Amino acid sequence: MNICGIELKSNQLILAVIKENEFIDLKIKKIVLEDDEKQDDIRKFCNEFLVFLEKNNIEKVYIKKRAKKGNFAGGAVTFKMEGLIQLNPLCEVELISAQSISSFEKKNIIEYPEKLMKYQEQAFLTVYSQI
Template sequence: MKLCGVELKANNAIFSVFEKNDDDIVIYIDLKIKKITLDDDESFEDIKTFSNNVNDFLKDNKIEKVFIKKRAKKGNFAGGAVTFKMEGIIQLNDICDVTLVSSQSVNSFEKKNMIEFPKELKKYQEGAYLTALAAA
């Protein structure tokens, strides 16, 4: 099963994809596309382009499930409005299911498990990778 973790930061959707087999063995897939940017969240054309790029990414890579790391809605660490817009666009994809994963779940998973990040994984992808691992 191909799974994709997503972390939303500023105007970027950061992706980390891996396969999980029946024996729960995780195999990271180092894809050329690691993030998709929403250039102008007030431009219909840019929003449509972002949506199309996300759908193409999911379809082309045969993603079966997406896990998005939730952001706080209020307080000091609240996510920006653009990230919530991107989250909604990803949730509306017609390729696969999307699940939101709380930061607490991701942090708890990381504390309870010795996580060895794949050497091909970029530092900025670690949050997305952990999100999918924690939820998968």
Template sequence: MRVCGIELKANNVVLVVLDEREFMDLKIKKITLENDEQQDDIRQFCNDFLIFLEENRVERVYIKKRAKKGTFAGGAVTFKMEGLIQLNPVCSVELVSAQAVSAFERKNELLLPLKLKKYQEQAYLTALSSL
């Protein structure tokens, strides 16, 4: 099964695709929503994300959850992007708690792929912990 792990940061969707637990070093590592107040930019973001899912034959998406309130709360734009991702017609989307990702990381001795970028680590762990 081919899955996509996602971490939402500011106006970026950080992407990692795993094929049967194997990291795929893809050209596209993140997709940006340039201006969340412009309909054309939102459409472009949605189209870019759908093309990414289709080109990489993603069967399931896992998004690392963000807090809705408090010190580490996610920004409004990240919640907007999450909603747009959940509406995709290509595959199912599940949210994964930060606690589940941390617990998985503690319980397993992991060697991160060499080609994995530092900023992709949480997306990678989100996908891996969900399999």
């Protein structure tokens, strides 16, 4: 079962995929939404994401939840991207709170895979905390 963890940052979808408790180093590590006000760019983003899901046989997606208000609130673009991800017809999507990821990290010794990029760590933790 291929499971994908996602962290949404600015206009980027940061990806980490795990199969049978093993990190898979894929060529695509992030997908960017160029301009959230242009319909063509939104379609391109959606299509790239759907192709990623299909090509990598992703069966479940976990997204690191962002705060809706306060100092660490997510931007409007990330909420738009989250909605687009949740609408995908190919697999189930679940939101995971930052608190539960942090709690998992405190209770476990995390060994990051060698090929995992530094910017992918939160996406990796998001999916790893759920398996």
